Amino acid sequence: VTNKTPTVVLIGTGKVAFHLSTAFKQAGIKIVQVFGRQSDKAEALSKISGATFVTEIHKLQDDADLYLVAVLDQAVAEIAGLMPRTRGIVAHTSGFVDAEVFKPYFDNYGVCYPLQTFTADRQLDYRDIPFLIEGSSMKTELALSSLASKISSSVTLANSDLRSKMHLAAVFACNFPNYMHIIAHEIVHETGLPFELLHPLMLETASKAVSMVPEAAQTGPAARHDMSTIEAHLNLIKRMGLKHEEVYALITEKIIEKYNKPNKQ
């Protein structure tokens, strides 16, 4: 990778690959080739950047500066073994796959992990997406950081151990809150009232946790150890025939433990 804009090959046609190719296009970075097993998806993605596409992995060109492997975690190792050998940098985009997965096959490798939740057809401001970068050498790390900096204003070096912890944290910051929203949605649906009534609360909850810290933002019956409301909520869940008692009980217990230790014997 020199000072000129690097040439990039994109491997994968999922949500991350789609958003990265859009982000690259916006940043003026040239994707030269796209690989995907399904030709319709590979073709669609290649059109975003005016790249060529291949559906057989051995047909990938071997002279690009960077190969971004944006596939499911469990497919990264297989892809690495099937790709042509190259002197370019090979990097995956996973939060949880070790960078060393590439070691048997490549001299220059690393990770370029966008710490965000991606959905097809949803616009994102790519400048806001934090990228966690790891490289097999300082030179590789610099090249990957430089590339990520063209897309995002938040680029951080993090080895595979740190990255896996951030990935775990992301499950608690995103996937689990969303499941709580699903339960809230189900309960509101039972009332016949519009789910929109909860929207300001959901947005304010995230906004508070960001502008204060979540420890200071905790409210509700469990935080104030209000056992009569907690009992009434559990009875209501049963009465409504919902299957969320266990989740309510466990999280409530944990919040009580955290905020009310002095009250316990």
Added chain:
Amino acid sequence: VTNKTPTVVLIGTGKVAFHLSTAFKQAGIKIVQVFGRQSDKAEALSKISGATFVTEIHKLQDDADLYLVAVLDQAVAEIAGLMPRTRGIVAHTSGFVDAEVFKPYFDNYGVCYPLQTFTADRQLDYRDIPFLIEGSSMKTELALSSLASKISSSVTLANSDLRSKMHLAAVFACNFPNYMHIIAHEIVHETGLPFELLHPLMLETASKAVSMVPEAAQTGPAARHDMSTIEAHLNLIKRMGLKHEEVYALITEKIIEKYNKPNKQ
């Protein structure tokens, strides 16, 4: 309550009372008197509106149009019993206390429940706060709705049964996601990386659940039934000496059940 601006007495000096008095002031609604047991708090709150304040409940005036009881759930019944009898409307602001708590003491009563999480010293756009209204008569309901409409653009009638369900939903929409954020914060703290790296993810998670629906927004290892990542996360939690295995395991199990039923025997 006539067409002229109603006179309001505010009972309570907590976060909800504080925010309501600020909202009333912005809306040009006159609070004439504030009650609070602690004179410093009652005085501070009375100053926002230029109201008088009392620290003994029997000293409350009996001729206001509306008495707003913004106290802890468990204190509403006691306050109701101690207040002077009045022909005005007496309404509490709780999500979970039945409106009938006022029936033994007053002719005109109801509920004015702001569906939001309140924190001292945090600015809120009161127009966005949904109010759930209930009244002992249509006239009372109209008066309370009319008052709430002066503050907020979202006013909905809901009886105590519906309101208690919305209150339960709010726990899942706010308190439980916030606890997930607390765990995420704890994990990030262990890495030494800044918590700010998770901010865009937390905000996007709420934003997605609002603009799509949360069922369509679910991502992560559990939603894709990725057992090897789930096992690795559980091991990582143990290895880090954190006490969140049970929460991780239960929510993951529930998400798998929801999204992967066809895979199960």
